[in-house]
Amino acid sequence: MSTITSTKFNFPGQKSVYNGKVREVYNINDELLVMIATDRLSAFDVVMPKGIPYKGQILNQIATKFMELTQDIVPNWLLATPDPNVAVGHLCEPFKVEMVIRGYLAGHAAREYALGKRILCGVALPDGLKENDKFPTPIITPSTKADNGEHDEDISREDILAKGIVSEADYLVLEKYTRALYQRGSEIATERGLILVDTKYEFGKTKEDKIVLIDEIHTPDSSRYFYADGYQERQDKGEGQKQLSKEFVRQWLIANGFQGKEGQQIPEMTDEYINSVSERYIELFENILGEKFVKADISNINKRIEDNVLSFLSKK
Numbered sequence: 256m257s258t259i260t261s262t263k264f265n266f267p268g269q270k271s272v273y274n275g276k277v278r279e280v281y282n283i284n285d286e287l288l289v290m291i292a293t294d295r296l297s298a299f300d301v302v303m304p305k306g307i308p309y310k311g312q313i314l315n316q317i318a319t320k321f322m323e324l325t326q327d328i329v330p331n332w333l334l335a336t337p338d339p340n341v342a343v344g345h346l347c348e349p350f351k352v353e354m355v356i357r358g359y360l361a362g363h364a365a366r367e368y369a370l371g372k373r374i375l376c377g378v379a380l381p382d383g384l385k386e387n388d389k390f391p392t393p394i395i396t397p398s399t400k401a402d403n404g405e406h407d408e409d410i411s412r413e414d415i416l417a418k419g420i421v422s423e424a425d426y427l428v429l430e431k432y433t434r435a436l437y438q439r440g441s442e443i444a445t446e447r448g449l450i451l452v453d454t455k456y457e458f459g460k461t462k463e464d465k466i467v468l469i470d471e472i473h474t475p476d477s478s479r480y481f482y483a484d485g486y487q488e489r490q491d492k493g494e495g496q497k498q499l500s501k502e503f504v505r506q507w508l509i510a511n512g513f514q515g516k517e518g519q520q521i522p523e524m525t526d527e528y529i530n531s532v533s534e535r536y537i538e539l540f541e542n543i544l545g546e547k548f549v550k551a552d553i554s555n556i557n558k559r560i561e562d563n564v565l566s567f568l569s570k571k
Contacts, residue, residue, distance in 0.1 A: 257553040258294040258306030264561055267568055276302055277476065282346060289564055290342045298504050299515025300407065305524055308533045312339040312551050313540045318471040320544055325439050329432045331468040332459065337567035338560050339551040347459030347469050351400045351420050353407060354433040357453040358393045360384045361479055362502065377411025387496045393437055395430060428466050429458055440473045447545050449499065450486060454478035475500050475539040499539050504532060
């Protein structure tokens with residue numbers, strides 16, 4: 256099946272290209288950003304060798320839908336979606352932190368907690384929690400925004416301010432927006448029979464110095480979801496939670512001896528496994544948005560994207 260794992264476009268007015276772990280971002284005339292969601296799969300800050308069919312389309316369509324569903328509470332960078340894999344928005348200067356918010360002890364937080372840590376990013380955690388228990392109130396645990404190939408690092412609010420990574424005035428806005436988005440995301444998840452366990456947001460500043468939400472929001476790559484049905488029973492029995500997120504890929508990699516550490520080999524992903532991951536992502540899309548996933552034509556995905564972006568830019 257055809258996938259898009261890299262792009263080599265040259266759009267009119269193109270100033271530069273930034274290659275993220277999953278997205279490729281084209282700067283047009285220092286005014287617009289054309290963000291292309293590829294089918295690359297990243298886990299433990301490492302990009303896997305093979306792409307996942309439809310993954311870019313799924314991430315882009317979930318993110319842009321949630322931008323629409325939250326624009327009344329938090330401004331965002333988005334202007335248009337000229338292609339299923341493409342979002343176009345205002346050029347922004349990104350903040351060098353990711354705002355991670357957690358409502359439950361899961362994933363990285365649970366792994367740290369199991370090691371005996373009771374302070375995460377400067378936030379004190381109560382004793383006596385089991386993995387996947389709900390926190391009394393959601394906690395914000397920021398991380399540094401690492402360059403490609405580097406690992407994001409946990410950081411406290413105090414360190415962010417002390418190091419001047421973000422000013423105090425701006426950081427207060429980031430915290431306020433993060434809590435508002437998580438609240439809205441949790442309400443939407445509840446309507447879908449899901450629990451938004453934890454998620455991360457990225458923000459930037461426009462040329463007018465306005466703080467806006469950028470990148471992705473509430474996607475399975477940036478968020479963890481549990482099925483609400485049976486959550487409490489599973490907790491009471493000490494069972495694992497049924498979840499919708501990229502965690503199933505991480506667990507498969509861990510089971511195959513890979514956690515992104517030096518000297519470890521990425522295990523071989525067969526076509527069968529790749530297709531099963533694609534099916535899981537489609538399941539995620541349909542559960543998270545409550546609508547049917549419509550597969551775009553991927554017979555010549557690069558040309559489709561190029562034609563749609565060129566058409567959009569010619570009308571600007």
